[in-house]
Amino acid sequence: MVYYSRTGYTKRVVNVLKQVLASEDFTVDVYVVLPMREYSKPLHVNFRLIYDTIFKKGTSIKFEPSKPKLGDYDLVVVASPIWIGTLSSPIQEFLKRHATMRSVVVIATSVRSMETAKIERIVEKLCGAKPMLCANIRDATIRDSAKLKETVQEVVNELRAVTGIR
Numbered sequence: 001m002v003y004y005s006r007t008g009y010t011k012r013v014v015n016v017l018k019q020v021l022a023s024e025d026f027t028v029d030v031y032v033v034l035p036m037r038e039y040s041k042p043l044h045v046n047f048r049l050i051y052d053t054i055f056k057k058g059t060s061i062k063f064e065p066s067k068p069k070l071g072d073y074d075l076v077v078v079a080s081p082i083w084i085g086t087l088s089s090p091i092q093e094f095l096k097r098h099a100t101m102r103s104v105v106v107i108a109t110s111v112r113s114m115e116t117a118k119i120e121r122i123v124e125k126l127c128g129a130k131p132m133l134c135a136n137i138r139d140a141t142i143r144d145s146a147k148l149k150e151t152v153q154e155v156v157n158e159l160r161a162v163t164g165i166r
């Protein structure tokens with residue numbers, strides 16, 4: 001799993017997803033994408049954030065704990081907050097740099113629900129490939145741990161259905 005999370009919501013989703021996948025015998029590694037220079041608050045009026053997200057569609061990035069070797073994995077789950085109607089700039093950059101990536105699943109977190117078809121189009125423009133599965137999880141769901149677990153379980157069930165992984 002590769003994710004960016006500025007205020008902790010996406011990180012929560014990734015943690016629960018990791019737990020659920022591990023309990024179903026998947027081997028999961030988690031990598032964080034970070035901008036070289038983290039965006040400072042207040043985020044909604046951060047000019048560099050807005051510029052990178054809308055116009056530049058990316059930013060310089062680094063990885064923790066290390067750069068993932070994506071070829072080692074059967075499936076790559078990419079998780080990102082929605083910023084200004086699109087994916088966060090660090091994740092846009094990640095997708096642009098990994099245009100050859102196959103088997104991508106995208107999870108986008110946001111306040112309002114967002115059409116997954118729209119997220120799919122954004123991903124396709126950035127990396128040239130349509131994700132196998134796209135899910136949108138709202139902050140209200142993420143704040144409710146029981147609801148989040150239920151939603152993540154649904155995503156995992158869908159993931160099994162689309163990938164054929166048993």
Ligand SMILES: Cc1cc2nc3c(=O)[nH]c(=O)nc-3n(C[C@H](O)[C@H](O)[C@H](O)COP(=O)(O)O)c2cc1C
Binds near residue numbers: 004081
């Ligand atoms: C700069 C900025 C722009 C955002 N734009 C949107 C948006 O267009 N639509 C939406 O539903 N939520 C938007 N949000 C809310 C985030 O997508 C949401 O809170 C997300 O869960 C945050 O993830 P994180 O805590 O992992 O950073 C925005 C948040 C920020 C900071």
